[in-house]
Amino acid sequence: QVQLVESGGGVVQPGRSLRLSCAASGFTFSTYVMNWVRQAPGKGLEWVALISYDGNNKYYADSVKGRFTISRDNSKNTLYLQMNSLRPEDTAVYYCARVAISGSFGDYWGQGTLVTVSS
Amino acid sequence: EIVMTQSPATLSVSPGERATLFCRASQSVSSNLAWYQQKPGRAPRLLFYRASLRATGIPARFSGSGSGTEFTLTISSLQSEDFAVYYCQQYNNWPPLTFGGGTKVEIK
Numbered sequence: 001q002v003q004l005v006e007s008g009g010g011v012v013q014p015g016r017s018l019r020l021s022c023a024a025s026g027f028t029f030s031t032y033v034m035n036w037v038r039q040a041p042g043k044g045l046e047w048v049a050l051i052s053y054d055g056n057n058k059y060y061a062d063s064v065k066g067r068f069t070i071s072r073d074n075s076k077n078t079l080y081l082q083m084n085s086l087r088p089e090d091t092a093v094y095y096c097a098r099v100a101i102s103g104s105f106g107d108y109w110g111q112g113t114l115v116t117v118s119s
Numbered sequence: 120e121i122v123m124t125q126s127p128a129t130l131s132v133s134p135g136e137r138a139t140l141f142c143r144a145s146q147s148v149s150s151n152l153a154w155y156q157q158k159p160g161r162a163p164r165l166l167f168y169r170a171s172l173r174a175t176g177i178p179a180r181f182s183g184s185g186s187g188t189e190f191t192l193t194i195s196s197l198q199s200e201d202f203a204v205y206y207c208q209q210y211n212n213w214p215p216l217t218f219g220g221g222t223k224v225e226i227k
Contacts, residue, residue: 035216095163097163104213106165112162
């Protein structure tokens with residue numbers, strides 16, 4: 001069965017960096033587009049970034065453009081999110097989600113990892 | 120950017136009753152709309168895509184409809200496990216992919 005397991009969250013000071021990972025299993029990772037979506041405490045869902053199946057195309061929300069980098073290692077079945085220059089407003093649960101073949105929506109989601117940006 | 124607006128923000132419904140949730144797009148998204156259910160402390164779960172196509176394992180009491188700018192999610196007879204927050208998301212015109220603010224379905 002499809003499994004997505006995020007890791008790498010934690011407490012970090014403003015201005016510092018953090019890298020999230022998402023380990024995928026149960027499907028052919030290299031053939032799927034992947035996504036990061038976040039959710040601030042008590043708030044709704046916010047799309048963060050998307051990467052094509054081969055890593056050649058990447059898209060970002062304006063709120064993270066220039067600070068966050070999405071990448072993937074298809075040999076390791078792993079998705080990454082490198083987060084630099086973190087701000088308190090980046091505090092959220094970060095979910096990785098597999099993007100469906102039939103459209104850019106998430107058909108399977110990980111359990112999320114919490115990132116807290118605070119001094 | 121396409122703005123998605125959900126209403127109402129909170130819906131109080133008794134078990135066994137019908138619930139109707141609305142999602143409006145600031146411009147046409149054709150039928151490229153998904154619905155998700157999220158329970159406290161859990162990841163979102165896909166309910167519908169293409170506005171009305173039920174995802175795997177979703178019970179028939181859930182139905183989705185609409186196209187263009189107006190969409191509806193209906194739960195015909197609410198069960199205890201259906202009390203949750205529901206989000207719509209458009210994927211017609213991106214980036215960015217955009218979500219509505221959510222509708223919380225609570226027990227009346």
